[in-house]
Amino acid sequence: MNASTSTRTDAVSTDTAVVRALRRIRVPQTQRNRELALLVFAFAINGSAIALVQLGAQDFIDWTFLVYCGGLTALVIALHILLRLRARAADPFVVPIATLLTGLGLAMIYRLDLYWERHGWDAFSTRQLAWAAIALVAAILVVMFLKNYRVLFRYTYIFGFVGIVLLILPVIPGLSGGGNADVWVDLGIFSFQPGELAKIALAVFFAGYLVRTRESLTSTGTRFLGMTWPRARELGPLLVIWLVSLGIIVLQRDLGTGVLIFGMFVAMLYVATGKTSWVLIGVVLAVSGAFLASRILPYVGARFNNWLDAFNPELMDNSSYQLVNGIFGMANGGLLGTGLGQGRPYLTPVAESDYILPALGEELGLIGVFAILCLYMVFTSRGIRIGLAGQDDFGKLLATGLSFTIALQVFIMVGGVTRLIPLTGLTTPFLAAGGSSLVANWIIVALLLRISDAVRSRPRVVIG
Secondary structure, X not given: OHHHHXXXXXXXXXXXXXXXXXXXXXXOOHHHHHHHHHHHHHHHHHHHHHHHHHHHHHOXXXXXXXXXXXXXXXXXXXXXHHHHHHOOOOOOOHHHHHHHHHHHHHHXXXXXXXXXXXXXXXXXXXXXXXXXXXXXXXXXXXXXXXXOHHHHHHHHHHHHHHHHHHHHHHHOOOOEOOOOOOOOEEOOOOEEOHHHHHHHHHHHHHHHHHHHHHHHHOOOOEEXXXXXXXXXXHHHHHHHHHHHHHHHHHHHOOHHHHHHHHHHHHHHHHHHHOOHHHHHHHHHHHHHHHHHHHHHOHHHHHHHHHHHOOOOHHHHOOOOHHHXXXXXXXXXXXXXXXXXXXXXXXXXXXXXXXXXXXXXXXXXXXXXXXXXXXHHHHHHHHHHHHHHHOOOHHHHHHHHHHHHHHHHHHHHHHHHHOOOOOOOOOOOOOOOOOHHHHHHHHHHHHHHHHHHHHHHHOOOOOOO
């Protein structure tokens, strides 16, 4: 008996020694090495962009601002090191793309500050640098403490409640931060857009809700036009989200957020059920809601008028002035652009936020805009790939929903400034000036990193 116990003890100690030896073996981190190479490339482009802006706008290089940007680079490196330690298998493209887009947006915001001679905390670029640092710290904290993203599934309805509360905050008396739309909350020390954080909370809620109710939503319905259509009683969730989106448009005068949330839910509903009929029903509801809003709400009707008749002289001198100026700026840039720091993006009002893409289009040209759109396309495709590769339904829906949200927001903004669709009040992800948007989008980056690491690290079952 003692000999048997001794044998088992020796086996356990041998196994422990083997495990320790294996841990000491350095496993090549292919994904992280690839990410590091891409990050070096992104740092080089961002630094060059800021230097070119300074040379083009003031004929000399101000090393002080480049040093400030070095702090941002250090935070990205810190995130990269954390991924090497905590999430070795995370997607290697997400962080470099977000870093490059953030840097390009910062360079253009800084270019506008140079023209308007804004310095210190009054400069949008200074505040954007500070918010970028906060956003990266938030992403680092999410990666560090959210070890298992599936924990979020337990709090599905809490996230739904938080999302609704965040959407309601701007219409509470005493909290509204002003503006054409009630989307800002003023806390005295700073203002923020709760809708940007609400989209993340609602994405978690939609994913958890659809996982729980997918069986009822995918039940057999009526077969028509080669598609299976849901029964009337199954339309309830879609109609509720549609009414919530209309409520955002009516109460907050925020067309963009309403369309974004409804579009995100429809996309996640399609991924959960696989029924094309849900997409068609969602498109019909969205178009009908937009049409009703344009007829009933004056500010929505004005946006439609600016879209349809932007070059009308009466509108050009008033409501469509910004839209037309942005189009003329992109036309002035042509194929290759005027060069960073050498265009006139300052002629377009609010070029650092709503119209940052036309500003970049003027100085980088059509080729530069195409490159930026390709970055968004790769970012979205990687996020959707992360979702489709997942083995649990919650992670699949969450990754797909967050990625589609970025893609839809880009489409809404790019379509608005190029007069493809009516302009709304959203921000271009990572590029535009705005702390709330930047923090929210970097949190999305962190969630995608966590999901992708779990997907790649999870053992696969091999049959055969």
